[in-house]
Amino acid sequence: MRYRRYGRTELQMPVITCGGMRFQQSWSDEPLESIKQSGQENLEAAVKFALEVGSNHIETARGYGTSEMQLGQVLPKINRDDFIMQTKVAPDPDPKKFLETFEKSMEYLQLDHVDLFSFHGINNAETLDWTVRDGGCLEVVRKLQAQGRIRFVGFSTHGGTQEICDAVATGEFDYVNLHWYFVNELNWEAIQLAHKKDMGVFIISPNDKGGRLYDPPAKLKELCGDLDPMQWNALFCLSRPEVHTLSMGVSCPQDFDTHVKMLDYYDSAEETMTPALNRIRSEMASILGKEWCDGWWKGLPEWWDVPGDINVKEILRLYTYGKSLDIVEWGKMRYNLLGNAAHWFPGQKVSDVDPVALKESLAGSPFADRIPEILDEAHAMFNAAEVKRQSES
Template sequence: MKYRRYGRTEIKMPVITCGGMRFQQSWSDIPWDEVKRGGQANLEAAVRFSLEVGSNHIETARGYGSSEMQLGMILPKFNREELILQTKVAPEEDPKVFLENFEKSMAYLKTDYVDLFSFHGINNAEILDWVLRDGGCMEVARKLREQGRIRHIGYSTHASNQVICEANASGLFDYCNVHWYFVNELNWEAIQVAKQQDMGVFIISPNDKGGKLYSPPQKLVELCGDLHPMQWNALFCLSRPEVHTLSMGVSCPQDFDTHLEMLDYYDKAEETMKPVEEKLRAEMVKTLGADWCAGWWKGIPEWEELPGGVNVKEIMRLYTYAKALDIVEWGKMRYNLLGNAGHWFPGHKAKDYDEGEMREKLSESPFADQVLGLLEEAHQMFDDAEVKRLSES
């Protein structure tokens, strides 16, 4: 395993983390006697393998159903001081409710402390305010840190770059879990702010939300050459020193294999991934034009400001990469979450909106004359059966 200093936490962080979102049995809390022995044995095998290969950062959340409980039943089998244990609890408008949920997490995990605590889902300005305002959830977390029950405080986010920058610039968080990878570079400014604050940076879902790369289209496979697209994307992320670790949503021990092979290229990440990046960007320019690729997102307001709440920026991002690189199934997966995922993936599909008003709202975009037509094309490309978040499916 390779390791990086996790910002001001000074933790020696493995560049691949063992995420606990996919190996639990249920997305709801269930009694221990309802946990299937085979599933629990698989979970233990995944964690044990993770530790054997040096990926000692184990990440879970209150919102991951039975994950905390199932982990709590096996953690005593390992040396606690060798683990970097992280859990996440959603902020609440009422800090008392937040504290109650934190206590549930600790009871399920059967531990006296967590190395990394995250506010789960600071996804908009309102939720950030619940955390940072006087008497808010941050004050509760700081008291827990004073008591030794939390060692470092961070957050996870699906918010806009503007909100993430504001959170990072506050100087109150030690690290952040954020989306950034080849098919989503819009949050790079927020990562730079994190660097200025000496924060740890954890990349969320580089394989799934980063392009459904575990099931890549043939075009992407060919462009990546000898590298699996998951490996290439990992090297793309890790070639930046501002990035410290990549989330691996593990369902079984074998899920580590492709990324462990990627580590063979770690020490030459930049020179290994750069030729593929050049091919991918050349293909995008060939398909969409250099001007579009250089600034398709400019001048597009956030979804709250647009008629019908259409998330134009997100739809254009999905369209851009799906059109050029054939990652259409990923585009469908994300597009059909719109309208069904609340603040985790906000806004609506490109339908049922006033075209005249939309044209006016997009007037600052250098591609204002194209976007309405591209929204229609994107809708035709992606629209399918509605998708729910995993936790609600």
């Protein structure tokens, strides 16, 4: 395994994290006696394998159903100095409820402290306010730190770049979990700001949200050449020193294999991934035009400034990569969350709106005249049955 200094925490973080949102039995709490032995054995095998290969950062959340409880059956048996533990609890307008939820996490994990604690889902101004306002959830966490039950404090986010930058700018957090990978480079500004504040940077879901790379289309596999698309995307991320670790949400020990092999190229990450990067960018330009690829996002309004709350920026992102690289199933998965995931994935799908008002809202984009037609094409490409977030499915 390779390790990177995790910002001002000074922790040596493995570049591959053992994420705990896919090997649990259920997305809802269940009694311990209902946990199937085979499932528990699989989870324990995954954790054991992770530690054997040096992926000693174990990450979970109160929102991951039985994950914490199942981990709590194995973690107390491991030398506490041998792993870095992270869990996450969503901020709440009532700090007392927030504390109760944290206590439930610790009860399930059966640990006396966590190394990394995250506010789960600071996605907008409201959830940030619940966290940092006087008397808010952060004050609760500072007391828990003073008691030695939490070492370092961060936040996870599915928010837009400005929302992430606003949270980073408070200076209150030691690290951030956020989305950034090839099919979502828009949050680079937030990573740069986090780097200036010496924060740890954890990349959420590079394999799933990053393009369903565990099931890549033939075109993307061909463009990546000898690299598995998951390996290529990991090297793309790790070629930036500002990035410290990638979440590997494992369902079984074998899920580590592809990424462990990726480490063979770690010392030449940029050199190794660049030929495929050039092929991919060239293919995208040939399909969509270089001008579009170089600035499709510029001047786009936020979803709340668009008639019908259409999330134009997100839809155009899905269109850009889905259309040019054939990652349509990923596009469908994300597109059909719109309207069903609250602040985790805000805004709406394409709908019938006043075309004049829509065009007016797009006035800041150099592609304003083209976008309405592209939105219709994206809707035809991606629209399918509504999708819920995994934790609600």
